[in-house]
Amino acid sequence: MTTPNIHARFSCTYPDFNLNVDVSMPGTGITALFGASGCGKTTLLRCMAGLQKTDGHLSVLGDIWQSDTHFTPVHQRPLAYVFQETHLFPHLSVHKNLTFGQRRVADRDRKITIEEAVSWLGLEPLMARMPSGLSGGERQRVAIARALLTSPRLLLMDEPLSALDQPSKQDILPYLERLRDHLAIPILYVSHSVNEVARLANHIVMMKHGRVVAQGPLQETLARVDQPFQLEDDAGIIVQATLDEIDTRWHLARFRFDGGELWLRQDERLNVGDQARIQVLARDVSIALMRHQDQSIQNLLQAQVDQIETEVSPGTTLVRLVAGNTPFLARLTSRSAAQLGLAPGQSVWLQIKSVALVD
Numbered sequence: 001m002t003t004p005n006i007h008a009r010f011s012c013t014y015p016d017f018n019l020n021v022d023v024s025m026p027g028t029g030i031t032a033l034f035g036a037s038g039c040g041k042t043t044l045l046r047c048m049a050g051l052q053k054t055d056g057h058l059s060v061l062g063d064i065w066q067s068d069t070h071f072t073p074v075h076q077r078p079l080a081y082v083f084q085e086t087h088l089f090p091h092l093s094v095h096k097n098l099t100f101g102q103r104r105v106a107d108r109d110r111k112i113t114i115e116e117a118v119s120w121l122g123l124e125p126l127m128a129r130m131p132s133g134l135s136g137g138e139r140q141r142v143a144i145a146r147a148l149l150t151s152p153r154l155l156l157m158d159e160p161l162s163a164l165d166q167p168s169k170q171d172i173l174p175y176l177e178r179l180r181d182h183l184a185i186p187i188l189y190v191s192h193s194v195n196e197v198a199r200l201a202n203h204i205v206m207m208k209h210g211r212v213v214a215q216g217p218l219q220e221t222l223a224r225v226d227q228p229f230q231l232e233d234d235a236g237i238i239v240q241a242t243l244d245e246i247d248t249r250w251h252l253a254r255f256r257f258d259g260g261e262l263w264l265r266q267d268e269r270l271n272v273g274d275q276a277r278i279q280v281l282a283r284d285v286s287i288a289l290m291r292h293q294d295q296s297i298q299n300l301l302q303a304q305v306d307q308i309e310t311e312v313s314p315g316t317t318l319v320r321l322v323a324g325n326t327p328f329l330a331r332l333t334s335r336s337a338a339q340l341g342l343a344p345g346q347s348v349w350l351q352i353k354s355v356a357l358v359d
Contacts, residue, residue: 006031006154006186010047010056019043019054019210027061029202030180030187032218040210041190045156048188049081050074060154061186079154080147084163086139088131094142095127101146110151117145120182121175137168141175148185155187161196169196176200194234198222198279199358223327225309225320235318236281237328238358243274259324260301262355277358282318282329284354289340291349299352303328305344310334321350 005027012019019040025031033041046052050065051074058066060079065072088097098114118124121141131139140160147155161169173196180187180200191197197204197218204221206214214221223237241255241262251266255278262278270276291300303323312318317337319330328350332340342348 005061006188007057007059008044008048009058010044010054012043012047012052012054012056017043017210019047021207021210021212023205023212023215025186025188025205025215026203027186028184030176030189030200031203031205032197032201033188033190033205033207034192034197034201035207036192039207041192041207042158043210044207045081045158045188045190048154049079049156050077051081063153077154078152079156080150080152082140082144082147082155082157082160084159086131086143088139088142088146090131092131093127094123094129094131094134097131097142098123098146098149101149105149105151110149112148112151114149117148120148120178121145135168135171136164137171140164140168140172144175144179148179148183152185155183155185156190157187158190159192160189161191161193173199195358198238199277220327223320223329225307225312225318225329227309227312227318233283234281235283235329235331236279237326239278239280239326241276241278243270243272243276246272257324257326259303259322259326262299262301262352264355264357267357279356279358280328280352281354282331284352285328285330286351286353287319287321287330287332287336287340287342288349288351292351295351297351297353299350299355301328301350301352303348303350305342305346305348307344308337308342310337321348323350 006025009022010019021044035041047054047056048058056066064070065077102114121144123141123145126138189200201218204218205212219238227235239257241257243253244256245254246266252263253266255262255264255276301323303321305319306322307320309318311334315334317332317334319342321328321330
């Protein structure tokens with residue numbers, strides 16, 4: 001068994017809250033710490049940063065930062081922390097805010113250049129401007145770039161978009177995707193937004209009442225029939241797909257994935273060959289025993305029943321199905337599931353009523 005890239009074990013007690021976590025996370029990509037407000041996400045992040053000293057163990061990419069006999073002080077931990085508030089220096093330009101972050105690192109230890117950070121976060125037009133002249137999304141992009149220029153081995157992000165309005169969130173999300181795809185630095189991303197997690201995360205850790213209740217790769221974990229995430233109407237899966245064809249006559253785009261293809265409304269931002277994440281909600285999937293062509297639903301997939309969870313709520317059954325190697329969820333009335341005689345291993349057809357790009 002390989003050693004986990006990031007292992008965090010912390011236990012602490014407060015008057016109205018207990019944190020008791022033992023979790024292993026990958027050393028690449030974005031891991032989302034997900035859950036309702038007050039579940040312990042930020043407390044866990046602060047423990048990992050060393051901002052909250054408590055009993056525990058933390059190892060990051062093979063280095064032990066905390067154990068029963070050792071505690072690396074905050075200022076000696078090679079990490080960067082991005083908060084909800086940007087904390088930019090108001091008297092310094094964007095360029096000088098960035099060079100301030102870079103000066104904290106000796107030349108020999110710098111792994112990210114200013115040019116790279118500026119390019120990844122689209123800061124070229126902003127370099128001479130002062131923080132007071134930036135929008136909320138622009139300030140947060142500068143704060144992230146400044147954090148990266150400390151060349152951290154771990155990047156912690158505590159709900160970095162929560163203080164932004166919806167247009168600003170939509171503006172900054174493509175830059176975070178770019179970081180996910182280009183950075184070798186693992187990112188722990190705290191959020192209670194299903195859409196943010198679906199769009200950004202590779203791995204997910206679900207927390208509730210100070211404990212980890214589920215974790216794993218995003219696609220597989222969201223497809224669990226026991227629904228530890230309690231997403232209710234938002235329960236569904238994420239498909240990683242490739243844009244294969246654009247039908248200009250009907251303004252549709254065909255996306256291919258391991259298990260079939262899905263047609264979506266054409267998005268002018270995407271070209272043939274581009275990768276995209278597609279969200280399919282359980283409430284938008286119905287099941288048929290045979291293929292029906294005489295209907296308005298265009299996305300039909302052959303799949304195999306994998307698991308059935310009855311009575312997830314009164315009268316409701318959740319079914320996990322697999323098309324190729326891609327899991328799907330379907331939410332049915334329990335009567336429908338019984339009438340169809342669904343059973344694990346059974347071959348069926350999925351009728352997908354609505355499909356959306358995650359954006």
